[in-house]
Amino acid sequence: MLEKLMQTRLFKWLDERSGAEAIIKSQLTEYPVPKNLNYMWNFGSLALLVLTIQILTGIFLAMFYKPSAALTYGGYTVAFDSVERIMRDVNFGWLIRYMHAVGASSFFVVVYLHIARGLYYGSYKGPRELLWIIGVVILLIMQGAAFFGYLLPWGQMSFWGATVITNLFGALPVVGEFLQQLLRGGFSVGDPTLNRFFSLHYLFPLLLAAIVGGHIHALHVVHSNNPEGIDIDKKDTIPFHPYYTVKDAFGVGVFLTIYCYIVFFNPQMGGYFIEVDNYTPANNLQTPPHIAPVWYLTPWYTILRSFESKLLGVLAMGASLAILFFLPWLDRSKVRSSRYRPVYRQMVILFFICVIVLGYCGHSAPTPTLKLVGQIATGYYFLFFFALLVLPKFEKTKPLPDRV
Amino acid sequence: MKLKSILFAGLMAASLVAVGPAQASEGHGVELKHAKVDTTDREQLRRGLTVFTEVCMGCHSAKYVTYKNLMDYPELALSREEVDELRGDKPLTAGLITDLSPEDAEVSYGKVPPDLSVMANARRGGADYIYSILTGFEHDPEGKIPDGNYNLYFPGNRIAMPDPLSWLDHDEADTEMLEQQAQDVAAFLAFIADPHQNERRALGFWVVGFLIVLTIVLYLLKKAVWADVKH
Numbered sequence: 001m002l003e004k005l006m007q008t009r010l011f012k013w014l015d016e017r018s019g020a021e022a023i024i025k026s027q028l029t030e031y032p033v034p035k036n037l038n039y040m041w042n043f044g045s046l047a048l049l050v051l052t053i054q055i056l057t058g059i060f061l062a063m064f065y066k067p068s069a070a071l072t073y074g075g076y077t078v079a080f081d082s083v084e085r086i087m088r089d090v091n092f093g094w095l096i097r098y099m100h101a102v103g104a105s106s107f108f109v110v111v112y113l114h115i116a117r118g119l120y121y122g123s124y125k126g127p128r129e130l131l132w133i134i135g136v137v138i139l140l141i142m143q144g145a146a147f148f149g150y151l152l153p154w155g156q157m158s159f160w161g162a163t164v165i166t167n168l169f170g171a172l173p174v175v176g177e178f179l180q181q182l183l184r185g186g187f188s189v190g191d192p193t194l195n196r197f198f199s200l201h202y203l204f205p206l207l208l209a210a211i212v213g214g215h216i217h218a219l220h221v222v223h224s225n226n227p228e229g230i231d232i233d234k235k236d237t238i239p240f241h242p243y244y245t246v247k248d249a250f251g252v253g254v255f256l257t258i259y260c261y262i263v264f265f266n267p268q269m270g271g272y273f274i275e276v277d278n279y280t281p282a283n284n285l286q287t288p289p290h291i292a293p294v295w296y297l298t299p300w301y302t303i304l305r306s307f308e309s310k311l312l313g314v315l316a317m318g319a320s321l322a323i324l325f326f327l328p329w330l331d332r333s334k335v336r337s338s339r340y341r342p343v344y345r346q347m348v349i350l351f352f353i354c355v356i357v358l359g360y361c362g363h364s365a366p367t368p369t370l371k372l373v374g375q376i377a378t379g380y381y382f383l384f385f386f387a388l389l390v391l392p393k394f395e396k397t398k399p400l401p402d403r404v
Numbered sequence: 405m406k407l408k409s410i411l412f413a414g415l416m417a418a419s420l421v422a423v424g425p426a427q428a429s430e431g432h433g434v435e436l437k438h439a440k441v442d443t444t445d446r447e448q449l450r451r452g453l454t455v456f457t458e459v460c461m462g463c464h465s466a467k468y469v470t471y472k473n474l475m476d477y478p479e480l481a482l483s484r485e486e487v488d489e490l491r492g493d494k495p496l497t498a499g500l501i502t503d504l505s506p507e508d509a510e511v512s513y514g515k516v517p518p519d520l521s522v523m524a525n526a527r528r529g530g531a532d533y534i535y536s537i538l539t540g541f542e543h544d545p546e547g548k549i550p551d552g553n554y555n556l557y558f559p560g561n562r563i564a565m566p567d568p569l570s571w572l573d574h575d576e577a578d579t580e581m582l583e584q585q586a587q588d589v590a591a592f593l594a595f596i597a598d599p600h601q602n603e604r605r606a607l608g609f610w611v612v613g614f615l616i617v618l619t620i621v622l623y624l625l626k627k628a629v630w631a632d633v634k635h
Contacts, residue, residue, distance in 0.1 A: 249622050257616055260612050
């Protein structure tokens with residue numbers, strides 16, 4: 001079908017002025033992809049899909065949403081009222097908002113699996129270091145965008161979550177107080193905070209879109225890693241189109257089925273995608289019994305809470321994300337894939353479990369036991385990265401195949 | 405290997421979600437009563453509306469629900485006459501707002517009764533929680549909290565809302581009627597918390613159904629395209 005389209009006069013006209021044919025060939029019909037990619041390689045295209053869903057639904061939500069903390073009848077605010085108006089009175093507003101809210105959590109599910117794939121098969125190793133670094137930047141911007149967005153409904157969790165997180169910046173020496181007030185637009189979270197968060201929540205996805213372009217460009221320079229983690233012989237590659245377009249389309253089908261099932265039948269996901277307490281309007285005089293961020297930020301929240309000193313906690317949380325940038329150089333092994341690294345394989349699986357445990361601890365009300373568990377998991381989180389420095393000295397890797 | 409990686413992906417996803425149920429039961433330890441609630445049952449919703457306007461609205465509002473909504477939502481579908489009788493001289497576009505002023509409420513109960521528009525979403529347990537609270541007034545076993553302010557299901561047990569259905573020391577013969585009223589109003593509140601929920605589920609049936617068929621077709625297409633790739 002694509003070939004036929006490329007024969008048309010319209011396409012020829014376009015090609016002469018844009019080089020469209022060369023782009024299509026180099027990026028799609030002649031772009032080489034290893035033939036042995038498994039379904040873990042589907043999450044990149046899914047992340048792009050969810051980003052698109054988020055931007056599109058977000059544009060429509062912004063047409064009806066009003067970022068104002070001015071009080072209205074019954075202890076509500078203009079912002080909360082406008083969200084309820086979207087849910088009740090805007091045509092299919094409920095659908096667009098639930099798509100956006102479920103989309104936020106789906107984005108993290110998909111991206112976390114995408115990152116786990118990269119870790120498991122060593123996709124961060126040379127020559128893909130820059131690709132990995134851009135990916136980490138994307139993760140950080142995503143987390144920022146999600147955090148800003150969560151304030152907008154102006155519910156109890158919006159308000160107190162933003163209060164807790166902006167408080168963290170206050171713990172930093174010298175610049176802390178300045179940063180905290182800059183973020184809040186005042187001494188506490190209030191109307192100015194809501195306005196700037198709304199602005200940033202609209203800005204960050206546009207940054208994401210641009211950086212994702214860079215991520216894909218970097219990928220297309222160094223090409224995909226594969227489950228064997230070896231450099232691929234030209235004979236073992238197949239063109240992206242039609243092979244991987246159709247495989248990605250199948251992945252999209254599976255994803256959309258699950259996503260739509262949640263959107264239409266369980267959009268709050270039992271308080272995990274939209275927290276129960278966020279249906280109570282923000283009240284700066286009443287702290288909710290238990291403040292926890294949405295599930296996708298809880299692992300880092302646990303790292304923060306694992307330290308008695310607030311400053312240490314903040315630094316550890318920052319370090320836990322910053323360390324990802326250095327992973328390509330911390331891991332000294334020449335072998336990429338876990339399939340040929342028996343010790344690393346155990347370590348990385350334990351690392352995944354550890355992140356899930358961190359997430360669980362961050363979501364639960366703090367108890368001494370959970371705190372200890374969280375501290376142990378935090379310890380392993382960092383140990384994992386530093387152990388990689390010396391691991392090649394002990395690890396006997398399996399012999400690599402020449403071809404896949 | 406392929407199967408393994410799918411399992412691996414599934415496991416990751418499942419474990420991210422599975423943290424859920426363990427958490428949901430967290431609370432203050434008392435298991436909620438199960439409310440028989442059907443947000444598509446017009447009769448139950450209308451009975452619930454009556455309880456709401458005659459009992460709850462003495463103090464509470466549901467400001468996001470307008471009188472016009474009561475006519476327009478197909479689940480309720482009140483007639484113009486019925487709505488006119490309910491609203492008196494209030495405009496059709498007014499929300500269901502109590503005549504009790506926040507100031508008077510503060511004096512009488514020590515706090516302003518919360519708006520109930522989204523209450524079923526704002527509490528763990530939703531309709532079950534509302535039903536349990538309404539039928540949870542008891543005598544304080546320790547005798548500290550006065551009658552009418554002790555509720556078995558309210559966190560901390562001390563509730564500012566006085567027993568609205570007169571559940572405490574009710575006549576044995578009335579149990580069934582009171583339980584029914586509590587469930588009806590729980591159903592009404594569960595409905596208005598998300599008034600497009602029935603439309604959503606009905607539409608979702610077709611959307612998910614279509615996607616399952618599409619996904620099967622795409623899988624077959626993938627198999628056909630990949631037929632010539634040797635592993």
